[in-house]
Every structure is written in C-alpha cells, then in structure tokens.
Amino acid sequence: MKSIVIVAFDGLQPAQVTLNLMPNLARFAADGVTFTNNHAVFPTVTRINAASMVTGMHPGRHGLTANTLVVRDFDPYLAFSALEPTLAQLAQKTGRVLLQPTLADILSGHGQEYVAVVTGTSGNAYVHNPRAEQSGGATIHPEFCLPYSLHDEIVGRFGVWPESGVTNADKLVRGTDIATQYVWPERKPAVSFVWFSEPDHAQHAHGVGSEVASKAIGEADEQFGRLLSHLDGDTDVFVISDHGYSTVKDAIDIEAEVRQAGFPAGDQPGGVVVAPNGGSALFYTHQSDRDTTDRLAQWLMGQPWCGALMASEAVAGIAGTVPASVAGMQGERTPELAMSFRWDSEVNEAGFAGHAFSTSLGPGQGQHGSMSRHETHNVLFARGPSFKQELTIDNPTGNIDLAPTILRILGLSGGEGMDGRVLAEALRDGPDAASVQWRTDTHEAQRDVDGGTYRQYVKVSSVGSTTYVDEGLGWVE
Numbered sequence: 001m002k003s004i005v006i007v008a009f010d011g012l013q014p015a016q017v018t019l020n021l022m023p024n025l026a027r028f029a030a031d032g033v034t035f036t037n038n039h040a041v042f043p044t045v046t047r048i049n050a051a052s053m054v055t056g057m058h059p060g061r062h063g064l065t066a067n068t069l070v071v072r073d074f075d076p077y078l079a080f081s082a083l084e085p086t087l088a089q090l091a092q093k094t095g096r097v098l099l100q101p102t103l104a105d106i107l108s109g110h111g112q113e114y115v116a117v118v119t120g121t122s123g124n125a126y127v128h129n130p131r132a133e134q135s136g137g138a139t140i141h142p143e144f145c146l147p148y149s150l151h152d153e154i155v156g157r158f159g160v161w162p163e164s165g166v167t168n169a170d171k172l173v174r175g176t177d178i179a180t181q182y183v184w185p186e187r188k189p190a191v192s193f194v195w196f197s198e199p200d201h202a203q204h205a206h207g208v209g210s211e212v213a214s215k216a217i218g219e220a221d222e223q224f225g226r227l228l229s230h231l232d233g234d235t236d237v238f239v240i241s242d243h244g245y246s247t248v249k250d251a252i253d254i255e256a257e258v259r260q261a262g263f264p265a266g267d268q269p270g271g272v273v274v275a276p277n278g279g280s281a282l283f284y285t286h287q288s289d290r291d292t293t294d295r296l297a298q299w300l301m302g303q304p305w306c307g308a309l310m311a312s313e314a315v316a317g318i319a320g321t322v323p324a325s326v327a328g329m330q331g332e333r334t335p336e337l338a339m340s341f342r343w344d345s346e347v348n349e350a351g352f353a354g355h356a357f358s359t360s361l362g363p364g365q366g367q368h369g370s371m372s373r374h375e376t377h378n379v380l381f382a383r384g385p386s387f388k389q390e391l392t393i394d395n396p397t398g399n400i401d402l403a404p405t406i407l408r409i410l411g412l413s414g415g416e417g418m419d420g421r422v423l424a425e426a427l428r429d430g431p432d433a434a435s436v437q438w439r440t441d442t443h444e445a446q447r448d449v450d451g452g453t454y455r456q457y458v459k460v461s462s463v464g465s466t467t468y469v470d471e472g473l474g475w476v477e
C-alpha cells in the first residue's frame with residue numbers, strides 16, 4: 001500500500017521558500033512539483049482551511065464557516081471560537097462538526113487510517129478528524145488526542161508537551177518525534193499529516209519578515225529535514241500552507257463599531273451577531289431579516305475599512321453585494337453577510353507586500369483572514385514516486401484539491417463529489433500541465449452610499465467546476 005505524508009507550515013508564503021531561509025524545503029521543491037498559483041479558501045483563516053484540506057470542500061459545504069462562527073442549531077446568537085471543548089459540545093448537541101466526510105472517514109471505509117499530528121490550536125487539530133472515535137485513525141495535539149484515550153499514552157511515552165516560547169520550536173520538535181517514532185513506524189497510516197504551527201505563531205506576534213519569524217521558519221525547516229530523513233523514496237510528500245499573510249494596517253473593533261452604528265445584539269429584533277475573524281468578519285442578522293441585513297450592508301459599505309462584501313442566498317440581491325456562492329461560502333451555515341477588510345500591496349519594513357485592516361492585533365503585527373491576494377495565495381509542493389519531477393505548474397490549484405488528489409493516488413473512491421479537483425497534471429501518468437483549460441472571472445457590484453459610490457470586485461479562477469478565490473476588494477469613490 002502506498003503512503004502519503006502531508007506537512008503544513010502554517011501561514012507560509014511562497015516568497016519565504018528560499019535556500020537561505022528554508023534550505024530543506026527549497027531543495028525538496030526544486031526536485032518535485034511547485035504549484036505557483038495555489039489558493040486558500042475564504043476566509044483565509046487556519047481551521048477552515050484545514051477542514052477544506054481534509055474534506056476537499058469549500059467552507060460553504062463543509063460547514064466550518066470561519067474560526068469564529070455561529071451555528072444556529074447550536075446557539076443562534078453565540079459567535080464562538082471553534083476550539084476544543086466547544087467543538088465537542090457542538091458534536092454532542094447537533095451531531096455534526098463538519099457537514100462532509102473527511103479523509104479519515106473515507107479511508108476508514110477502505111480499511112485505511114489517517115493520522116494527524118497538529119501543533120496549532122486545539123480547533124485546528126479537532127477538525128482533521130472530528131469523528132475519530134467512530135471512524136478510527138487519530139489526531140495528536142499537545143492538549144488532547146482523538147480518540148481521547150490516546151492522550152495519556154502519548155504523554156506517558158514522550159512526556160508532557162513543551163510550552164510555546166517566543167517561537168514554537170520545542171513543540172515542532174516534539175511533533176516530529178511523535179511522527180517519526182510512533183505514527184510512521186507503528187501506526188503505518190495510509191495518510192499522515194504533520195502540521196507545524198510556524199511561521200504563523202511568530203508572524204502574528206512579531207510581524208511578517210521579522211527576525212523572530214525568520215528564526216521560526218528556519219527551525220520549522222530543520223524539523224522538516226528531520227521528517228524527510230525518516231522517509232524512503234516510496235512515500236509521496238505534499239507540503240502546503242493554509243493561507244498567506246499580511247501586515248496589520250490598523251485594528252478595528254468591529255463589534256463596537258456595529259453597536260455604535262445602532263445595531264443591537266443578535267438576539268434583539270433588528271440585531272446582529274458579529275463574528276470577528278482577523279482579516280474578515282461575519283454578520284448574522286436576527287432571523288436573517290432582510291431589512292436589517294440591507295441597512296447593515298449599506299452602512300458597512302460606507303466604512304473606510306470595508307473591502308469585499310458577500311451576501312448569502314437567504315438575503316440574495318442586496319444591492320452592492322456579491323453572492324456568497326461566488327466565494328465558496330454558500331451552505332446551511334452561511335452568515336447573511338461576510339466582509340473582507342480592505343487591503344493593499346504596500347510593502348512592510350521587512351520587504352513583504354500586503355497590509356490589511358484586522359479585528360485584532362496592532363500595526364506592524366501579522367494577520368490573515370481577508371481576501372487579499374497576499375493571503376489567498378499560499379504554498380503547495382509535491383514530491384515522490386507518483387509525481388512528475390522538477391516541474392512548475394502555474395494552473396490554479398487550491399487547498400480543496402489535496403483530498404481528491406490523495407484519493408486518486410491511493411486508487412480509492414470517495415473524492416468524486418468534492419469541490420476540489422484531482423491535480424492530474426502533476427502526476428507522473430497525468431496530462432501535460434499546459435493542456436489544462438482554466439479561466440478567470442471578475443464579479444463586480446456597486447451601490448451609492450454616504451460619501452460616494454461603493455464598488456467591489458471578487459476575482460475567481462476556475463478549472464472545470466472547481467473554483468478558487470484569487471482576491472476581492474471594495475472601496476468608496
């Protein structure tokens with residue numbers, strides 16, 4: 001049986017994969033396939049991108065709409081952070097965390113295992129395999145494991161996990177130990193995922209391109225080198241990041257702004273539940289009321305920090321909005337409105353392009369979550385016996401393509417109905433990359449607001465029925 005390993009560097013941008021910063025990854029990339037046009041899903045936050053990687057679906061369909069979200073059949077007026085144990089409570093009350101099967105569920109149906117080692121947040125770990133107690137496989141995280149009973153065994157054998165320091169190096173070392181000494185030799189899973197929480201952790205606190213971030217990238221690359229040294233030539237390896245990054249332009253207390261504008265709390269008639277998500281924010285209006293949503297949309301469009309603004313099918317046709325379906329957000333948990341903050345391509349003091357407004361942190365720190373092209377574009381590389389060698393592919397690809405491509409390599413069914421596509425042009429027996437047809441469409445909308453006309457666009461590339469959000473921006477002129 002073939003085996004596949006995925007390694008994620010949280011928040012890594014293509015410009016950071018250099019021989020100087022990341023010698024192990026740069027050499028790996030040069031030998032294998034480099035995807036130069038890979039895409040995160042929107043909002044460009046971690047947990048929903050992890051969910052998209054393991055389900056092959058956009059957030060609209062897998063149902064983890066954002067890191068902070070409302071699930072109305074859980075609590076219609078509560079914006080909660082998707083972390084453990086809240087996710088376990090969501091599972092208990094509604095029966096579902098994700099609305100679609102994960103790789104772990106699908107592999108389990110074929111008698112195979114999926115094992116993840118995740119050093120990010122507990123929510124990031126949880127969404128890799130929410131049904132592990134039923135489907136088998138495992139997720140290993142510093143605070144807990146799924147199945148829960150595994151945690152004591154891991155801690156008993158490897159010790160209590162180290163705390164986070166200025167960088168997360170100690171946790172990455174431990175995660176690498178667990179992958180190479182326990183997961184691979186003993187579990188022998190068909191698919192394993194090692195998620196490094198850097199450079200995200202360092203970039204949030206210290207900024208993109210900061211000395212601390214560079215140190216964290218080097219440390220993560222060193223652990224990647226250790227992982228590679230334990231693999232033989234029979235293993236296919238993907239390297240991916242969940243999203244790109246921006247530098248914070250300014251912080252906006254989005255909930256306070258909404259209340260000041262006269263919209264009461266979400267459980268009141270005419271009220272709004274606000275879910276802040278770094279570079280974006282979601283808005284759930286009381287009973288999906290159309291008039292409230294329309295007034296909120298018009299007010300948002302007039303704000304100096306409002307970028308692209310999407311509306312759900314429940315309130316379709318609100319002037320100036322773009323349908324949520326364009327951005328892959330339409331589904332049973334879609335908020336009435338989803339806003340990306342405004343962004344630009346201004347260069348920060350370390351030379352990295354991309355600034356954006358944010359719901360948290362402060363100027364100079366790092367953030368993501370918006371529809372900036374600097375955040376929607378992330379890294380993807382692949383190397384191994386199933387892949388072509390020394391190839392660069394410029395076709396649009398995305399995090400949603402990981403699961404269907406993995407299932408194709410393993411020769412297993414289950415990826416057919418996914419939003420993502422099989423990256424056949426990267427496979428040894430696949431077609432020429434230049435033969436893949438793709439296109440880019442721009443969706444535009446506008447509306448007169450106080451101070452002028454709000455205009456926005458959302459740019460989407462597609463290959464067949466698979467879509468990728470390139471960028472989206474709004475402004476008043």
Ligand SMILES: [Zn+2]
Nearest residue numbers: 010011046242
């Ligand atoms: Zn992330």
